[in-house]
Amino acid sequence: DAGVTQSPTHLIKTRGQQVTLRCSPKSGHDTVSWYQQALGQGPQFIFQYYEEEERQRGNFPDRFSGHQFPNYSSELNVNALLLGDSALYLCASRRGGYNEQFFGPGTRLTVL
């Protein structure tokens, strides 16, 4: 049983560009959340998707958007990249009604 998978592993972009990160949840999971983790900091919640809709959102600007597909996989899109967007982006999934969230290995985004 594969856990949460994310792609790509690493990504380098320049300021002003747009990026799309992808996540496949653990089998049987229907809720996907995205987190941003800057170097030396704890993960910060971006948003959560359930039934293809954004259900909760953290304190992130509209440049950060997402999508959930019918197969529960998800995308995180970031527009107009800033240097400060450089971070590890983590996807987490859980099964509805269960507390435990499972995290993927993350995508390391570097903005130059």
Add this chain to the structure above:
Amino acid sequence: LAKTTQPISMDSYEGQEVNITCSHNNIATNDYITWYQQFPSQGPRFIIQGYKTKVTNEVASLFIPADRKSSTLSLPRVSLSDTAVYYCLVGDTGRRALTFGSGTRLQVQP
């Protein structure tokens, strides 16, 4: 979500028991206490969760006093592979987003 306070870092040696304490004075009645472990360049991994008294699994124990204003994660006989950052989270993790602090950086030495 309740704010948590935990030590920035801790050092230990292989084979010792490590106890990491987390303070959460404003914990709400419905809040659970959850601990995650994170290795460099990996996503956090769930360790243990509890509501009150003591919880034990194959990895760790979690001690929660009656007032629930603090909790202690206990790692028995640590090894080098336990070197990681440990996060204490308090809240209704079933529905709400996880709120991470800065965590405790545990360094285990031979």
